[in-house]
Amino acid sequence: MxxxxxxxxxxxxxxxxxxxxxxxxxxxxPRNYEKNGYPFRQDSHFLYFVGLSYPGLxxxxxxxxxxxxxxxxxxxxxxxxxxxxxxxxxxxWAGGLDDVRTMDQLExxxxxxxxxxxxxxxxxxxxxxxxxxxxxxxxxxxxQIQSGFSTKLAEAVVQQRIxxxxxxxxxxxxxxAVSKQMYDRAFAAVAPGRFEYEIMGAMVGVxxxxxxxxxxxxxxxxxGEVLHNNRYDHMLKDGDxxxxxxxxxxxxxxxxxxxxxxxxxxxxxxxxxxxxYDIVLxxxxxxxxTATPERSNKEVHLAAAHAIVNGLKAMNLMKGDTEEAVQAGxxxxxxxxxxxxxxxxxxxxxxxxxxxxxxxxxxxxxxAPGLQNLRLGRKLEPGFVVTVEPGIYFIPELIDRWRxxxxxxxxxxxxxxxxxxxxxxxxxxxxxxxxxxxxxxLGPPIAKSAAEIQQQMAG
Amino acid sequence: MxxxxxxxxxxxxxxxxxxxxxxxxxxxxPRNYEKNGYPFRQDSHFLYFVGLSYPGLxxxxxxxxxxxxxxxxxxxxxxxxxxxxxxxxxxxWAGGLDDVRTMDQLExxxxxxxxxxxxxxxxxxxxxxxxxxxxxxxxxxxxQIQSGFSTKLAEAVVQQRIxxxxxxxxxxxxxxAVSKQMYDRAFAAVAPGRFEYEIMGAMVGVxxxxxxxxxxxxxxxxxGEVLHNNRYDHMLKDGDxxxxxxxxxxxxxxxxxxxxxxxxxxxxxxxxxxxxYDIVLxxxxxxxxTATPERSNKEVHLAAAHAIVNGLKAMNLMKGDTEEAVQAGxxxxxxxxxxxxxxxxxxxxxxxxxxxxxxxxxxxxxxAPGLQNLRLGRKLEPGFVVTVEPGIYFIPELIDRWRxxxxxxxxxxxxxxxxxxxxxxxxxxxxxxxxxxxxxxLGPPIAKSAAEIQQQMAG
Numbered sequence: 001m002x003x004x005x006x007x008x009x010x011x012x013x014x015x016x017x018x019x020x021x022x023x024x025x026x027x028x029x030p031r032n033y034e035k036n037g038y039p040f041r042q043d044s045h046f047l048y049f050v051g052l053s054y055p056g057l058x059x060x061x062x063x064x065x066x067x068x069x070x071x072x073x074x075x076x077x078x079x080x081x082x083x084x085x086x087x088x089x090x091x092x093w094a095g096g097l098d099d100v101r102t103m104d105q106l107e108x109x110x111x112x113x114x115x116x117x118x119x120x121x122x123x124x125x126x127x128x129x130x131x132x133x134x135x136x137x138x139x140x141x142x143x144q145i146q147s148g149f150s151t152k153l154a155e156a157v158v159q160q161r162i163x164x165x166x167x168x169x170x171x172x173x174x175x176x177a178v179s180k181q182m183y184d185r186a187f188a189a190v191a192p193g194r195f196e197y198e199i200m201g202a203m204v205g206v207x208x209x210x211x212x213x214x215x216x217x218x219x220x221x222x223x224g225e226v227l228h229n230n231r232y233d234h235m236l237k238d239g240d241x242x243x244x245x246x247x248x249x250x251x252x253x254x255x256x257x258x259x260x261x262x263x264x265x266x267x268x269x270x271x272x273x274x275x276x277y278d279i280v281l282x283x284x285x286x287x288x289x290t291a292t293p294e295r296s297n298k299e300v301h302l303a304a305a306h307a308i309v310n311g312l313k314a315m316n317l318m319k320g321d322t323e324e325a326v327q328a329g330x331x332x333x334x335x336x337x338x339x340x341x342x343x344x345x346x347x348x349x350x351x352x353x354x355x356x357x358x359x360x361x362x363x364x365x366x367x368a369p370g371l372q373n374l375r376l377g378r379k380l381e382p383g384f385v386v387t388v389e390p391g392i393y394f395i396p397e398l399i400d401r402w403r404x405x406x407x408x409x410x411x412x413x414x415x416x417x418x419x420x421x422x423x424x425x426x427x428x429x430x431x432x433x434x435x436x437x438x439x440x441x442l443g444p445p446i447a448k449s450a451a452e453i454q455q456q457m458a459g
Numbered sequence: 460m461x462x463x464x465x466x467x468x469x470x471x472x473x474x475x476x477x478x479x480x481x482x483x484x485x486x487x488x489p490r491n492y493e494k495n496g497y498p499f500r501q502d503s504h505f506l507y508f509v510g511l512s513y514p515g516l517x518x519x520x521x522x523x524x525x526x527x528x529x530x531x532x533x534x535x536x537x538x539x540x541x542x543x544x545x546x547x548x549x550x551x552w553a554g555g556l557d558d559v560r561t562m563d564q565l566e567x568x569x570x571x572x573x574x575x576x577x578x579x580x581x582x583x584x585x586x587x588x589x590x591x592x593x594x595x596x597x598x599x600x601x602x603q604i605q606s607g608f609s610t611k612l613a614e615a616v617v618q619q620r621i622x623x624x625x626x627x628x629x630x631x632x633x634x635x636a637v638s639k640q641m642y643d644r645a646f647a648a649v650a651p652g653r654f655e656y657e658i659m660g661a662m663v664g665v666x667x668x669x670x671x672x673x674x675x676x677x678x679x680x681x682x683g684e685v686l687h688n689n690r691y692d693h694m695l696k697d698g699d700x701x702x703x704x705x706x707x708x709x710x711x712x713x714x715x716x717x718x719x720x721x722x723x724x725x726x727x728x729x730x731x732x733x734x735x736y737d738i739v740l741x742x743x744x745x746x747x748x749t750a751t752p753e754r755s756n757k758e759v760h761l762a763a764a765h766a767i768v769n770g771l772k773a774m775n776l777m778k779g780d781t782e783e784a785v786q787a788g789x790x791x792x793x794x795x796x797x798x799x800x801x802x803x804x805x806x807x808x809x810x811x812x813x814x815x816x817x818x819x820x821x822x823x824x825x826x827a828p829g830l831q832n833l834r835l836g837r838k839l840e841p842g843f844v845v846t847v848e849p850g851i852y853f854i855p856e857l858i859d860r861w862r863x864x865x866x867x868x869x870x871x872x873x874x875x876x877x878x879x880x881x882x883x884x885x886x887x888x889x890x891x892x893x894x895x896x897x898x899x900x901l902g903p904p905i906a907k908s909a910a911e912i913q914q915q916m917a918g
Binding site (some may be wrong): 023029030031032033034035036037038039043076079080081082083084126127129130131132142195197198200201202204205206207208209210211216217223226227228229230231232233251295336345346347348351352395397398401416 | 488489490491493494496497498500502503535538539540541542543585586587588590592601603654656657660661663664665666668669670675676682685686687688689690691692710775792795804807809810811818840856857858869883
């Protein structure tokens with residue numbers, strides 16, 4: 001990718017918007033005091049349209065389509081503490097911007113725009129410092145900023161970012177290649193007596209040793225039934241399943257991976273574990289098969305749900321007609337989330353824009369039973385990159401509640417399900433790109449079948 | 460530490476303040492979209508006075524001295540996604556709080572306070588979301604919140620947190636024990652051809668494998684002359700020095716370590732490198748010797764500055780009278796920062812409170828030459844934990860500027876200094892506690908002399 005790409009992206013964006021566009025870059029987010037920041041992560045829209053991963057920048061696309069980079073030149077003291085950075089001119093050149101102005105000129109430039117009756121479109125801000133900044137720039141209240149974002153701009157951004165180019169897909173595959181190394185290390189490190197944080201640390205070490213950062217908080221847990229478990233303080237025990245859901249992103253473009261594997265702590269699935277594992281694997285493979293252009297992500301989700309219900313029926317955990325069970329949402333006791341989400345610069349790509357990415361008209365329909373947590377309602381198109389991540393989880397609190405409420409008891413054998421209340425959870429996740437004719441699993445293969453995992457863990 | 464300790468800390472704080480005290484806990488800071496947060500770090504004051512490391516809490520110490528914990532009970536859906544957390548009652552018990560109310564009651568409780576003529580003291584907020592939150596709670600503008608913090612509370616907090624108890628020192632030493640493992644790994648990993656991020660990744664892997672997190676962005680660089688270098692993309696070359704400045708903090712209390720070592724990429728210091736190294740080591744040892752109760756941190760700093768000037772004079776890089784050179788600030792060409800800072804729950808402990816911690820009356824005097832970057836002006840007292848981290852850096856931009864300006868040319872041999880313009884930088888840092896009679900270097904020893912480092916790297 002080079003400056004031409006960012007320029008072309010901005011030109012296309014500007015053509016679909018009547019007027020100016022303000023793209024704020026992010027600042028360093030303070031951790032426990034102002035000067036002790038979290039690792040800098042640039043805003044993904046800024047990365048996509050401007051390509052510059054430095055804090056304290058902003059871009060204004062003017063009504064005439066030219067783009068200006070705003071920033072603050074380094075002082076001598078900055079150079080002593082931070083080292084010499086590329087000049088603003090050099091950054092503008094790298095991002096293909098037309099000119100450069102200092103940050104203190106931004107406010108008056110936006111005021112000048114307003115005086116000509118123009119106003120700059122902006123996206124919904126998701127950080128408080130950006131809210132406060134835009135409130136000062138546009139001279140209106142924080143509430144007005146929150147409600148006054150440009151839906152037209154949000155739609156246009158989605159339109160551009162939603163289909164990934166070959167170069168973007170290649171970047172995602174580079175991230176998955178690092179994930180593969182991380183999982184290989186994890187498979188070697190998992191053993192009874194090890195702590196979750198030891199496995200997590202080993203994986204993060206591999207990531208950082210490849211210049212990659214976590215794209216989201218890693219999940220490395222013997223309690224896979226907690227969907228977004230971010231604790232790592234348990235010791236692994238013989239007989240445990242370990243669910244590992246991690247993703248990384250790589251400079252200079254910051255596209256990410258998102259992979260999940262579930263492995264037996266002792267290296268061998270028990271017959272019961274393998275039975276459930278094979279159902280999840282079957283569901284994942286069927287979902288991937290179903291993911292073709294023109295099919296909706298809902299169809300992909302339902303393919304997995306069907307496979308899960310059929311499998312659970314064979315295990316006598318569910319009963320009745322599969323189609324009816326899925327329609328009623330009975331499977332959501334054990335598969336309570338959606339099949340996956342868009343992946344790109346963000347792990348949940350463009351989730352900051354809300355439902356504009358998930359639904360073509362930006363309006364989420366009232367969800368059918370079992371589809372409340374489906375993150376993506378669109379038809380799939382070539383170039384979409386999505387995750388496929390079905391799972392089966394035995395969540396004691398949910399089992400108890402449903403059982404007490406006799407919820408969907410026509411489809412669920414609560415007596416049998418209850419025997420699995422300490423089973424944990426299994427999820428299997430890969431990233432796929434929709435092709436002209438179907439889909440392709442991205443990145444180098446990472447051990448996935450029970451046999452492959454056991455073989456690799458046996459060393 | 461247990462609930463009694465937190466209760467006693469709050470009681471002491473309340474006794475020194477006339478009125479109510481509001482202690483906000485932190486929320487998860489969004490990274491690239493709202494639901495994708497950075498790893499949660501609780502506010503250090505909240506950790507010190509309440510002891511609870513969960514997002515979304517607040518504490519109000521009432522005028523009568525009782526303390527209330529505010530939080531939001533988990534929904535069933537929260538439990539499915541996050542897992543079951545301790546109840547608010549259980550958290551209040553752990554922190555020794557008197558009662559519990561839900562977060563939506565906080566605003567009216569603060570309004571009720573105001574109606575009785577009371578107002579809650581609060582500390583200066585360093586995150587925008589806290590600013591916005593306090594602005595809503597206290598019904599005043601963000602600017603009013605920024606200027607309206609309680610200096611009395613800030614002073615009282617400093618008074619309590621500034622002297623570390625034996626238990627707190629023990630926590631810092633636990634963190635340093637993890638640092639030792641990290642440095643041992645780094646000494647083994649450093650080699651020509653390796654990238655900085657590989658070393659950093661190996662160290663972070665060790666940290667996370669011990670359930671420890673970076674307390675600040677690690678510095679692992681062949682460009683040690685950039686004081687806060689947070690890039691890791693260079694390949695190490697034969698003849699390079701590698702400066703490594705890292706610190707970690709450990710649950711459940713989150714006290715941190717802060718250690719720096721500088722090592723030769725190829726495992727052997729060149730004679731020239733060792734000459735400079737030994738000056739820095741000498742300066743560090745003299746500074747540690749000087750750090751005793753009743754001495755000021757300025758004296759510690761000046762002891763190091765003297766040692767550095769004497770050493771550089773012996774190398775013919777500086778000249779003239781040592782005392783005069785230091786008084787004039789001539790050494791700041793090569794030692795441009797302060798000797799160290801307070802260490803505790805924060806790496807720069809309580810830096811969010813500004814000069815209240817550095818200067819007893821909260822007022823920073825006009826700095827003498829060479830002392831602009833001295834972070835701590837107080838006299839040392841038993842129980843203070845401070846870093847001792849002198850360094851010598853050859854910063855090309857600074858050398859060129861001073862040389863052009865003929866700045867302090869009576870004390871600097873620019874011709875000779877210029878020969879070192881690609882030398883890089885050396886810093887050596889340990890953490891010490893001031894004792895009744897002197898000071899003690901904390902934690903297990905980490906290879907420090909050139910001989911020790913070379914021996915370990917050869918091993």
